[in-house]
Amino acid sequence: MTTVYRKSAGLQDRDLHYCPGCGHGIVHKLIAECMEELGVIDSAILVCPVGCSVFAGNYFACDCIEAIHGRAPAVGTAVKHTHPDQLVVTYQGDGDLASIGAAEIVHAAMRGEKFTTVFINNAIYGMTGGQMAPTTLLGQRATTAPLGRKKELHGSPMRVCELLASQEGLAYAERVCVADIPHLNKAKKAIKKAFELQLAGVGFTFVEVLSACPTNWGMSPVEANKWLMENMAAYYPLGVIKEAQV
Amino acid sequence: MITVAKELWKGNEAIAEAAVRAGCRCFFGYPITPQNEIPEYMSMRMPQVGGVFVQSESELAAINMVYGAAASGVRAMTSSSSPGVSLKQEGISAMCSGELPGVVVNMMRGGPGLGTIQPSQCDYFQATRGGGNGDYRTIVLAPCDIQEAVDMTQEAFDLADIYRMPVVILGDGMIGQMMEPIEWHDIPKRELPPKDWTASGRKGRDHSNFVTSLRIDAADCEQFNLSLEAKYKTIAEKETRWAEQDTEDCEILVVAYGTPSRIALSAVEELEAKGIKAGLFRPRTVWPFPSERLAQIAAQPGLKAILVVEMSLGQMLEDVQLAVKGAKPVRFYGRVGGMIPSVEEIAEEAEKILREVQ
Amino acid sequence: MKKQITISGFGGQGVMSIGKSLVEAAVAEGMYATWVPSYGPEMRGGTANCQVVLSDAPVGSPVFTYPTELIAMNLPSLHKFEDKVQSGGIIFINSSIISQKVQRADVKAVYVPCDTIADELGNKKVANMVMLGAYIAATGALKEETIRQMLVHIFTGPKAKLVDLNMQALERGAQCLKA
Incomplete structure (x- = not known):
């Protein structure tokens, strides 16, 4: 009998707690597969965030460290400096990375810290119940912006890849999404490339993943992915944002 | 060259050197008076011993770097003075919850707020009552002079490893800024528990380690707090000094x-x-x-x-x-x-x- | 023997290093010693002072209210600390820039034209060493030879020529006591 599909060895055999249609489970799978393909499950260290993926350490098969809200890049900095030959990945959501941890991510990029950040942008705070994030789109409703995000009141959504691209230490930034299979395949390639560049020691590597949050967006999973492609992908351009010449 | 039994050291630099001799291999810090000689000394010394020095973007980042280094099994330290130590409380609380060893030096200055840069002891409550969120304590060592600061710094790393918690060295601007002669003592080596809990890569281990400070189930969280209480009772019995x-x-x-x-x-x-x-x-x-x-x-x-x-x-x-x-x-x-x-x-x-x- | 010395002046007059030299030499001679700077926020200029304790016995308090000796490198320092000096103590005055005399009769006053002598020696930076020479000569608290060894230790390589200059400064300071 041929095996057509199996769960990645990079994940533990556990049920995920994520909502139907959530992108976290998909991105977990992609990261785990990349680790497995690069043969680094046994050496990788994953730094998990505060947010819906706070339990990521219960799912991944590699060693994991739970960081405080926003501080994953600080934790990742220390872990990479002390374990320079091992794959170090921080996994962060938009509230964590772009709001409370804005200083940490910018300075990790400035210093050119040689770890990879996988940034899940779903334009909302998930775990705390749908509050406005720095990446919430104009007009998008949130529990703390019940009439929708207004430019004059809340400012415009933050394009994190472009912000970090201004830092010399950022070696690679790509924005991907996981709304359908072709995009999901591209996302995996981007993550794998970031890991490979990290292991080659070129600098800070960053992959932003546009990801659906059907629950807090108040949509079905199918509607959510359609909304993502029509609205988020329009504001947050997909593709390689920066690739430093090695 | 003059041969002397004792060496003349400035307090801050002596504490930094003591940490190096105690096996500290990571230092993360942010400038604030009157403790700047500690990060300055470490920026020179850490590379010499194959260690890591990072001037962090903030006190928050510094303590979370200590958290990361400790979680991956390396002896780490940060230092600051009162307003900066207030910022570090987030990470100190998390280290207590994650049961991570580390050493935090506070060269206290007058407060509240920005206060002054002159010596003070106004952070006693913060240091001895936990300081951050949650029902926790840290071991707080209070040196009276540079000799004691040096000896205590060397011991602090062992205490942190034995009890898997942050140890605070509560000094004041005077101890940091003054100079006096000291002797380097061999600190009695204590038996340290194996660091089998670190997230440093599995490297053949049959399970993954997950260092976390989150216990979402209330009953689990209560049990954890009770285990901390038991640990604190042991510390009170064995480590009280005067x-x-x-x-x-x-x-x-x-x-x-x-x-x-x-x-x-x-x-x-x-x-x-x-x-x-x-x-x-x-x-x-x-x-x-x-x-x-x-x-x-x-x-x-x-x-x-x-x-x-x-x-x-x-x-x-x-x-x-x-x-x-x-x-x-x-x-x-x-x-x-x-x-x-x-x-x-x-x-x-x-x-x-x-x-x-x- | 216990000396409590307040050394005070403008930032840049080498006030802190007079104190450090005293402590370093004392430690080299096997004494107990402490050095406490009064540190201000400014990096340059401003006033600076330090408190030094030299003692045969371990030092309790490294800070004191009443010095046994005051080294005043500028006028504000004299104004600030003259009243504090213990009866029978010594006040050292940098007479190059302080024209005022010590008002008290119960202390000894030593006038040292530090900057004038330093200028004569061709290097303004050694004014503090002139004062150190005067202090050692007046108090006998330390051996001149210890200071020389310290200087040899500090000034090495291309800076070795500074040893002689500093020793001359010490000597000129000491001569002020004989005048």
Whole structure:
């Protein structure tokens, strides 16, 4: 009998707690597969965030460290400096990375810290119940912006890849999404490339993943992915944002 | 070259060197007066010993870098002064919850807010009552001079590893900025538990390690808090430290820690020269606080009163009152905002109290 | 023997290093010693002072209210600390820039034209060493030879020629006591 599909060895055999249609489970799978393909499950260290993926350490098969809200890049900095030959990945959501941890991510990029950040942008705070994030789109409703995000009141959504691209230490930034299979395949390639560049020691590597949050967006999973492609992908351009010449 | 038995060191640099000798291999810090010599020294010294130095973007980042280094199994340290240590409380609380070892130096300066850059002891409550969110403690070592700061720094890393928690070295700007001769002692090596819990890569281990401070289930979280409580009881039994001088038959006992304790020592000597029976009790750990021994001294029939001296408006005072339980009058003399109590002020206060309680 | 010395002046006059030299030499001679700077926020200029204790016995308080000796490198320092000096103590005055005399009769006054002598020696930076020479000569607290060994230790390589200059400064300072 041929095996057509199996769960990645990079994940533990556990049920995920994520909502139907959530992108976290998909991105977990992609990261785990990349680790497995690069043969680094046994050496990788994953730094998990505060947010819906706070339990990521219960799912991944590699060693994991739970960081405080926003501080994953600080934790990742220390872990990479002390374990320079091992794959170090921080996994962060938009509230964590772009709001409370804005200083940490910018300075990790400035210093050119040689770890990879996988940034899940779903334009909302998930775990705390749908509050406005720095990446919430104009007009998008949130529990703390019940009439929708207004430019004059809340400012415009933050394009994190472009912000970090201004830092010399950022070696690679790509924005991907996981709304359908072709995009999901591209996302995996981007993550794998970031890991490979990290292991080659070129600098800070960053992959932003546009990801659906059907629950807090108040949509079905199918509607959510359609909304993502029509609205988020329009504001947050997909593709390689920066690739430093090695 | 002059050969000397003792070496002249500035407090901050001596503490940094002591940490290096204790096996500290990661230092993360952010500039703030009066502790800048520690990160400056470490920026030079860490690369020499194959260690890591990062000047962080903030105190928050610095303590979280310590968290990361500790979680991956490396001896790590940060230092700051009062306003900066306030920012570090987030990470200290998380380290207590994640049961991560680390050393935090606080060269206290006058507060509140930005306050002043001169020495103070106004962070006693913050240091001894946890300081951040949650029901936790840190071991708090309180050196009175540079020699003790050096010895304590070397021990702090072992204490942190044994009990898997942050250890605070509670100094003041005076200890950081002054110079005096010290000797390098070999600190007795203690048996350390294996670091089999670190997230440093599985490397053949049959399971993954997950360092976390989140226990979402209330019953689990309660159990964890109870396990911390048990640990703290063990620490109180085994690690409480103090020093005393002329306490056997004193009629006035001065209680002080850190810089004021050595000023108080001179005051005690001055009082004794006048024929007054004075003694000094000096907590060397302020958490755990040496309550039992202090209560014993308070019960001595010849003792008339206790004078607590601090560079605060009376913080350790509360621990002394809790220990003495009203057995003897407890009075207080403090200078704040960066002012330092003088030998004469302390001696005068002691004499005044003795006149009043006669 | 116990000396409590307050050394005070403008930032940049080498006030802190007079104190450090005293402590370093004392430690080299096997004494106990402490050095406490009064540190201000400014990096340059402003006033600076330090407190030094030299003692045969371990030092309790490293800070004191009443010095046994005051080294005043500028006028504000004299104004600030003259009253504090213990009766029978010594006040050292940098007479190149302080024209005022010591008002008290119960202390000894030593006038040292530090900057004038340093200029004569061709290097303004050694004014503090002139004062150190005067202090050692007046108090006998330390051996001149210890200071020389310290200087040899500090000034190595291309800076070795500074040893002689500094020793001359010490010597000129000491001569002020004989005048």
